[in-house]
Amino acid sequence: MTTVGGVAGSVPATPQSAALSKPPWHRRAADSIRRNEEAGWRSVAWVAVLLPLAALVFAITVLAIKAWPAVRLNGWYFLYGRTWTDGHGAYAATVTTDGVKHIQGAQFGAWAIIWGTLASSIIAIVIAVPLSLGAAFALTERMPTWISRPLGFTVEILAGIPSVVIGLWGILTFGPWLANNVYPVIADNMPDVPLLRYFGNPHGSGEGLLTAGIVLALMIVPIIASTTRDLFAQVPPLPKEGASALGMTDWEVANKVTLPWVRSGIIGASVLGLGRALGETIAVAMIGGAIQQIPHTIYQPFTTAAAAILTQLDGAQTDGTGFYVATLAELALVLAVISVGVNLVARIIVNRTSRVAAPLGGA
Amino acid sequence: MNTLVAAPAARRRRATTQVWRALTYLALVLIMAPAAWLLIGVVARAWSHWRWSVLWTQLTPTGGGLRDQILGTLILMVAVLVVAGTIGVMAGIHLAEFTRKGKLSGWVSAPLRTASDVLSGFPSIVLGYVGFTALVVGLGWRLSLLPAVIILSIMVIPYIAKTTENSLRQVPTGYREGADALGMSAGYSLRKVVLKTALPGIVTGLLLALAIACGETAPLLYTAGFSNTLPHSLTQSQFPYLTYVVFTFYNDPSVQKHYLAYDAALILVVIVMLLLVASRIIVARTQRYSESARTAATRRPFGRFRNDPSLAALPVPDLGPGFENLPTS
Secondary structure, eight states, X not given: OHHHHHHHOSSOSSHHHHHHSOOOHHHHHHHHHHHHHXXXXXXXXXXXXXXXXXXXXXXXXXXXXXXXXXXXXHTTHHHHOOOEEEOSOTTSOEEEETTEEEETTEEEOOHHHHHHHHHHHHHHHHHHHHHHHHHHHHHHHSSOHHHHXXXXXXXXXXXXXXXXXXXXXXXXXXXXXXXXXXXXXXXXXXXXXXXXXXXXXXXXXXXXXXXXXXXXXXXHHHHHHHHHHHHHHHSOHHHHHHHHHTTOOHHHHIIIIIHHHHHHHHHHHHHXXXXXXXXXXXXXXXXXXXXXXXXXXXXSXXXXXXXXXXXXXXXXXXXXXXXXXXXXXXXXXXHHHHHHHHXXXXXXXXXXXXXXXXXXXXX | OOOOOOOSOOHHHHHHHHHHHHHHHHHXXXXXXXXXXXXXXXXXXXXXXXXXXXXXXXEETTEEOOHHHHHHHHHHHHHHHHHHXXXXXXXXXXXXXXXXXXXXXXXXXXXXXXXXXXXXXXXXXXXXXXXXXXXXXXTOOOSSXXXXXXXHHHHHHHHHHHHHHHXXXXXXXXXXXXXXXXXXXXXXXXXXXXXXXXXXXXXXXXXXXHHHHHHOOHHHHTTTOOOSSOOSOSSSSOOOOHHHHHHHHTTOSOHHHHHHHHHHHHHHHHHHHHHHHHHHHHXXXXXXXXXXXXXXXXXXXXXXXXXXXXXXXXXXXXXXXXXXXXXXX
């Protein structure tokens, strides 16, 4: 009777035998673990899922606390001012204004930095979006899988290459090549009219805004191109085939059927790329020259918020009052707000695309 | 792929479409050429003076090798894998499996996901600044391994959580129902059925997160610092890694250091390539055996026709092995 439950190790034959033979302790322990396994998973997962939120709150709190004196003292000047100086050197007097200690003469207006951040990202987006769209079309619509797959993998590799390596290539190989072969041609042929004057001489050494913009474009192409490629693959073939059966050319099918179908997805991917370009640090710091100025031509050195934090944080610590470091925290806060905002907008657009019907026939 | 044979078109329309085609190919070339140039350039620059001893000699003030920097990068990767991998995968499991509508978990899942998205949009240098002020200065640690690992982990956790959640959601409902029908407890079926099925996707996400982690420079400069040799302390002494070598040595006066910068760039590229190829192999292998490869061809259409039953019922042509990924057209 008792052997049934014990030896066979399965369900006891009758209720009585279950009562008679209590399973050995290790089996009871195993049973209890098995019963409570889910609770274990759940509790650990609960803790883990709260950690990103905690990290986010932590990061924002640290930045806000650190930046508060700078926000108070710099005021709005921070956003439009053009003078950026930590005062009259390390030996200058320390003064207190509005309860904030700083070196006498310190004045931080970040307009050149904000300008550089926006300008380089816009250049990158302007170059990257058409290239990604064209390449995604070529890959999905016109090429057999045995060609498009390795090419797609190359784009993926491009996404994975560390930005410091891209920066190295940009500053040693690509920038000088552009400065020797491309920029002179553009600069020498530019008419001296407003706006276009910006593309004129001097064309510099390849270390500057345009080179950084082009390299940034190269870095965000993988994001935009791979998303666009996936979107194109999701357009059902029937409307496209119907369109070409009606006599539409390739261009018309692309323009009238495929693109409207995925338009907001592409916008979302582009904004996502923009977010990446805004926050890119190392490559821009290496290629952009990290000189804080609004360049007179598009070829000259400049800096971005991320690059400025990177290159100045070390020196900022010589300011014993901590005001310079606080100002960099304010810069970090502004950068974080901009790029997080851009990212959220992109995600909202992308999420909406996957819900709302595609605008076919000009709906 | 879709060879679209146009009906007789006016000359202008034909010209437009020819220009359009040419432009798409041009765009492809304009992306591929710099990509190839970049890869070949990095390899060529390093290869012309490559010596294998770089891999096993220590860095000295005048030259030497990169042994400790390579080890440092690998240690960083392993530490990030352990810390961010655990937290990220568990967070992904929570978001995919344990959220229930109407319960607390359902209510908070949307803000938690948003927090994760926001965090992934944070510029890396901003996180580096936070690590520097809060951990290195605030907690009284010095530039060292631990703050670097914490900041890198915060960077990649949202990424891992997202890929984990997505791959868990792709586990067929039939698997879960089958596990339930066999009387498995929820935890057991999660471990033995659901996670096992989603594992390739999770591992792919982990590998890509590692690729991000090993290539980061900006947050490490102000959390890990740099040193020539591996330290003995977790929180008190600066830590060596490869990206710093690239970032700083390329404009050093000494030629030896230039060479080391190129070498470090080459090693980084090789590490990233290995990770990418590994993730590719995993994806390819699992697609060969899973049924998702076959269902991928009938992926639910996008947008207006999403719920059109006539499209969902389209027959999948079964052409046998080797043709699984053929489009349904």
